[in-house]
Amino acid sequence: MIFVVAALHCEAKPIIDKFKLKKKSVYSKLELFENDEIRLIVSGIGKIRSAIATTLLLSQSKLSSDSVVVNIGCCGSARDDMMIGELVFINKITDKANGRDYFPDPILRHGLKEAAMVTHDVPVEKNKIDQPEGDLVDMEASGFFQAASMFVDHHRIYCFKIVSDFLELSTLSKEFISGLIEKKMEAIDHIFSMFPGLHEKETEVFQAQEIELLRRVGGILKLTQSQKHQFVELVRSAKVRNRNVMEKLSECSAWEIKSKSENKDAFERIRKILSQ
Amino acid sequence: MPSNESGKSLVNNHFSHIYIENQALDYADTRRLLNRFPNAVRVFIRDYKDVFNRPHQRFQFQKRSMNLILALKKDNFLYSGSDQAPDFGHRHFYYNSLIMNCVYNCDYCYLQGMYPSANVVVFVNNDDFIAETKRQLAVHPMYLCISYDTDLLAFENVVPFCARWIEFARHQSDLKIELRTKSSNYKAIAHLTPSCNVILAWTVSPQEIIEKYEKETPALARRLEAIGSAIEDGWNVRLCFDPVLRVDRWQSMYAACVDQTFSSIPADKLTDISVGVFRMNADYLSRITKQRTNSDILYYPFKKSNGTASYSPKEREEMSQFMLAILEKYNAKEKIFV
Numbered sequence: 001m002i003f004v005v006a007a008l009h010c011e012a013k014p015i016i017d018k019f020k021l022k023k024k025s026v027y028s029k030l031e032l033f034e035n036d037e038i039r040l041i042v043s044g045i046g047k048i049r050s051a052i053a054t055t056l057l058l059s060q061s062k063l064s065s066d067s068v069v070v071n072i073g074c075c076g077s078a079r080d081d082m083m084i085g086e087l088v089f090i091n092k093i094t095d096k097a098n099g100r101d102y103f104p105d106p107i108l109r110h111g112l113k114e115a116a117m118v119t120h121d122v123p124v125e126k127n128k129i130d131q132p133e134g135d136l137v138d139m140e141a142s143g144f145f146q147a148a149s150m151f152v153d154h155h156r157i158y159c160f161k162i163v164s165d166f167l168e169l170s171t172l173s174k175e176f177i178s179g180l181i182e183k184k185m186e187a188i189d190h191i192f193s194m195f196p197g198l199h200e201k202e203t204e205v206f207q208a209q210e211i212e213l214l215r216r217v218g219g220i221l222k223l224t225q226s227q228k229h230q231f232v233e234l235v236r237s238a239k240v241r242n243r244n245v246m247e248k249l250s251e252c253s254a255w256e257i258k259s260k261s262e263n264k265d266a267f268e269r270i271r272k273i274l275s276q
Numbered sequence: 277m278p279s280n281e282s283g284k285s286l287v288n289n290h291f292s293h294i295y296i297e298n299q300a301l302d303y304a305d306t307r308r309l310l311n312r313f314p315n316a317v318r319v320f321i322r323d324y325k326d327v328f329n330r331p332h333q334r335f336q337f338q339k340r341s342m343n344l345i346l347a348l349k350k351d352n353f354l355y356s357g358s359d360q361a362p363d364f365g366h367r368h369f370y371y372n373s374l375i376m377n378c379v380y381n382c383d384y385c386y387l388q389g390m391y392p393s394a395n396v397v398v399f400v401n402n403d404d405f406i407a408e409t410k411r412q413l414a415v416h417p418m419y420l421c422i423s424y425d426t427d428l429l430a431f432e433n434v435v436p437f438c439a440r441w442i443e444f445a446r447h448q449s450d451l452k453i454e455l456r457t458k459s460s461n462y463k464a465i466a467h468l469t470p471s472c473n474v475i476l477a478w479t480v481s482p483q484e485i486i487e488k489y490e491k492e493t494p495a496l497a498r499r500l501e502a503i504g505s506a507i508e509d510g511w512n513v514r515l516c517f518d519p520v521l522r523v524d525r526w527q528s529m530y531a532a533c534v535d536q537t538f539s540s541i542p543a544d545k546l547t548d549i550s551v552g553v554f555r556m557n558a559d560y561l562s563r564i565t566k567q568r569t570n571s572d573i574l575y576y577p578f579k580k581s582n583g584t585a586s587y588s589p590k591e592r593e594e595m596s597q598f599m600l601a602i603l604e605k606y607n608a609k610e611k612i613f614v
Contacts, residue, residue, distance in 0.1 A: 091293065091319050103327050106293045106317065107341045109286055114317050153332045198286045205569050237575040275577035 002192055003061065003069045004040040005054050005148075007140050010174035011073045012042050014182040018189060030056065038192075047095070047119055047143025054147035065202040068156050068195045069148040072188065074164035074177055075117065075138040078126065082115070082135070082163045087184040090159035092116040094134055095142035102145045105155040108198055110191055117141050117161065126167035136161060156199060160188070205236050210246055217253050221270070222263050231267075234274040248273050290379075293317045293343040295327050295395075300346045305400035305435055309346060312434055316344070323347075328376070328393045336568055338394035339381050349373075349399040353408035357421070362550055362613055366419030366452070370412070372405055374398075374437050375426040380458060383489040383571040384519055387425060389560025396426075398435055406444055409451070417450035429457035432464035439465055446471040456516065460494035462502035470510040475547055477514035478503050482533035485521060489573060496533065500540045507545045515541075517603070518552030520595050521573055522587055531602050538606040549607055551599045551614045555586035 006012040009031065015021070021033035021040055030053055031042040039061060043053030050071070058069065075088075082088070089112045093102040096118050106114070115135035119142035141159050148157045162180050164172055181188075206214070214235060218228050238245040252270060257263050294316045300306050310318070321327055324347035357369030376397040377387055388394070399405070412418060422428060422441050432438050438455055442465065445453045456477040480503075483496045494502075507513050515537065520530065554573075558580045565574055578585040586592060596614045603612050 091317065092321075101321065101326050103295075103319075103330060105333070105338060106343065107287050107337065109288050116319065149332055153334050153337075154330060155334050155337045194286050203569075234577070236569075237577060240569050240575040241572040 001061070001064070001067050002038045002195060003057055003067065004038060005043055005050060005057065005069070005071050005140075005144050006040065007043050007045050007050065007073045008174075008177065009042050010178045011181055012040055013178050014185050015040060015072065015188070018185045026060075027056065032057070043140065043144075046139050047121070047141075049143070050140035051143035051147040054144050055150070058148065058151040063151060066196065066199045067152055068158065068199055069152055070157075071141060071144040071148075071159045072181070073138065073140060073161060074172075074180060075136045075161040076124070076126075076165050076167040077136050077163045078167060079115070079135045080166070082113075084163055084165070085180050085183055086163045087112055087187050088136065088161050088163065089114045090117045090136070090141060090161060092134065093141045093145050093159065094118045095146075096120045100142070102142060102149070103154070104145070104157055104159055107155060108158070108191070108194060110194075112160075112187070115161075117159065119143070123169060124167060125169045136163070137167060158191075160191070205239055210239075213246060213249055213253070217249050220253055220255060220257060221266050222257050223267065227267055231270065234271060238274040243274070243276065245274060287341040290342045291316055291344050291396075292341065293319060295319045295321050295324070295343065295345040297321055297324055297345075297347045300348050300400050303346075303348075303400040305398065305402065306346050309344065309398065309400075309435060313344070321345075324397055328391070328395060328397055330392065333393050334567065335388045335391070335394045336381075342377070342379070343395045345395050345397045346400050347397055348401045349404065353405045354412060354420075357419075362552065363419065364548065364550070364613055368416050369419050369421075371421040371424045372409075373425050374402065374405060374422060374441075375428065375431060375435075377425070378427045379430050380427060380490065380492045382458075382491065382493065383573055384521065384554060384556070386556050386560050388567075389557065389563040390425075396431075402437065402440060406440075409444075410448075413448055413450050417452075419452050419454070421454045421456065423454075423456045427457050427459055428455060429461050429464065430459035432459075432461055436464070439468060442468055442471055442474050445473040448473060454514070458490065458493045458499065460498040460502040462505050466505065466509065470512075472512065475512045475514050476506050477516055477550070479516045479518060480533065480537055481517075482529040484529050485523070489521070489571070496536065500537060503541055507542060512547040513545070514547050514550060516550040516552070517599055518550055519554035520551065520599055521554050522576065522591060522595060523573065526595075527598055530599065534599075534602045534606070543606040546607070546611065549603055549612045551596060551603070551612065553587060553592045553595045555584050558583050558585040561585045 016033050019035055019038050021035050024032045024034055026032050033040045041053045041057040043050045089110050091106050091114045117136045117138055118134035119138055124137055145157060162184055164180055218231060223231055235245055255266060257266055291313050294313060296318060298320055324345045327345055354370045354372055357363055357371055363369040377391060377394060428437050441453055445451050452473050454475045454477050458479045478499055481490060486493055486496055503513055579588045600612060600614055
C-alpha cells in the first residue's frame with residue numbers, strides 16, 4: 001500500500017483522478033481518498049497539519065513491510081537553475097524552526113533531479129530570507145517526515161516536490177497548481193510502479209497454520225510466559241535453519257503434561273529437539 | 277538487485293550519493309573522493325552522526341545501494357583491542373577505525389549489529405590518526421590493527437589508506453600493523469617495498485562458505501593468488517581461518533580448504549596462522565536477527581556467555597582441535613594461534 005500526504009486538494013486532485021481514488025467519509029476535517037493500493041489524505045497547509053494528517057493516516061491503516069509513505073506537493077525554489085514544474089526528489093529536509101535535519105534514504109533509482117528542502121513555519125519571500133540552507137522551501141516536509149518515521153523505517157519514506165515558484169509570494173491559482181502536478185503524473189505513476197519491486201513484502205517466518213500449531217503445542221505443554229517466549233524463539237531459529245521443525249512439533253502435540261515437573265522435563269526435551 | 281519488468285535496476289549504484297560534513301570539505305581526501313565519483317549527488321551535513329546514527333534505518337536495505345559519508349574523526353583515534361580479537365602475544369594491542377563499514381556483506385559480519393547504517397564513513401583527517409599513533413608510540417610500542425571495522429584493501433583504489441599506513445609504519449620501529457582483508461586487490465599495494473612492520477592478514481574460508489555467506493567477496497582461488505604474490509614479494513603474511521562456521525559438513529569443507537590453501541601457498545613462508553571459531557557480541561547478534569531471517573548461520577542455537585554468543589564450549593573445543601589438527605599437517609604448532 002502507498003500512503004500519500006498532500007497539503008492541498010488542488011495538489012491531490014491529479015493523483016485522485018489518475019488512480020481513480022474514491023472519497024471516504026471518515027474524518028470531518030480531513031479528506032481521505034483511496035483505492036486498493038493507494039490511500040491519500042489532504043492535510044492542509046503547515047508542518048503541524050501535515051504531521052497530524054500523516055499520523056492519522058498511518059495510525060488508522062494496517063501497515064506492512066511493503067508500506068510506503070509519500071509526501072507530494074508544490075514548493076518554492078531558492079535555486080535559479082530549477083524550472084517551474086520540475087519534479088524533485090528531496091534528499092534532505094531541514095526544519096527551519098529547530099534546525100534539525102532529516103534524511104530520506106536515496107536508494108530508489110528515480111531519475112529525477114534532487115535537492116535539499118527547508119521547511120518554514122510561515123510563507124517566505126526570496127529577498128526577505130537570509131541565505132537559505134536548502135535549495136527548496138516548503139511548509140510541510142519536516143512535519144510529514146517526523147510523523148511518518150514514527151510508523152515506518154526511513155527507507156520507506158519519500159518526499160517529492162514540484163517547483164511552483166521562485167519565492168515571489170504571488171498567489172498561485174488552484175488550477176495552476178493542479179496543472180503542474182497533472183503534467184508530472186506520468187513520472188509519479190512510474191515511481192509508484194517501482195515501489196512494489198523495491199519494497200517487497202518480507203516473508204513471514206511462520207505461516208498461519210504453523211502459528212496455530214505453536215499455540216496448540218504451547219498449550220499442551222502448559223508453558224509459562226517466559227517459556228512461551230523462549231519456545232517461539234527456538235522454533236523460529238530451527239525453522240530458519242530448515243530443521244523440519246513443524247514435523248517434530250506435530251509429534252510433541254501428542255504429549256500429555258500433568259504436573260509442573262513434567263512441564264519442566266517436556267520443555268527441556270523440546271529445547272533439545274529444536275537445538276539439533 | 278531488485279529490477280523492474282524490463283530488467284532495469286530499481287536501486288541506485290553504490291556511492292550514487294556522497295554526504296559531506298561541512299568541515300570536511302577542505303581536505304585533500306574529500307577532493308579525491310569527489311573527483312573519483314564526479315556524478316554522485318552531494319548532500320551537505322553538519323555532523324556525520326546526523327546521517328549515520330539515524331534511528332529506524334535498515335542495514336540490509338541500504339546494502340543494496342551504499343552511500344559515502346565524508347567526515348572528520350574528532351576523538352577516539354585509537355581503541356584498545358577487543359577481547360574477542362586475538363592479540364598474538366602483543367601487550368599493547370590497539371585498533372583504529374579509518375573507515376566505518378565494509379564494501380562486502382558477509383552474513384556473519386558483526387558490523388550489521390554494531391552500526392545502525394550500512395553507509396560507508398570515510399574519515400578524511402587521516403593525519404590526525406597518524407599524529408595520535410605517534411603520540412602513543414612515544415609512550416610504548418604498539419600492535420595496531422588498521423582494518424577491523426572495514427576492509428581497507430578492498431577500498432584501496434578509492435582511498436589509499438593501506439599505502440599511507442604501510443609507509444608510515446615502515447619508519448616506526450616500535451609499531452607493528454596488521455592489515456586484515458578478504459580482498460584480492462593485492463596489486464593496489466604490490467608496488468610498495470615490503471616492510472617488516474606490516475603484516476598482511478588474509479581471511480581464508482572454504483569456497484562453499486564464500487559463495488553462501490561471504491557475498492561480494494573474492495573466490496578462494498583469487499585470494500590464494502593474492503596471498504601467493506604477497507609472499508613471493510617478501511611480505512609478512514598471516515592466514516586467518518576466522519570465523520570457522522559450524523555448518524553441515526564443516527569438517528570436510530575446512531579440510532578441503534586447508535589442503536587447497538597449502539597446495540598453492542608455501543607454509544614455511546607464512547608469518548603465522550590464526551584460527552577463530554565464530555563468536556559475536558550477543559547484543560549485536562540479537563539486533564541482526566531482529567532485522568533478517570534469511571541466513572541460517574545466524575540462527576544456530578548459540579550459547580551466550582559474558583555478553584558473547586558462540587557455539588557451546590564443547591563444540592568450540594571440537595572445532596578448534598579439528599582446525600589445529602588439519603593445519604598441523606602443514607605448519608609447526610607454534611605458528612598457529614587458536
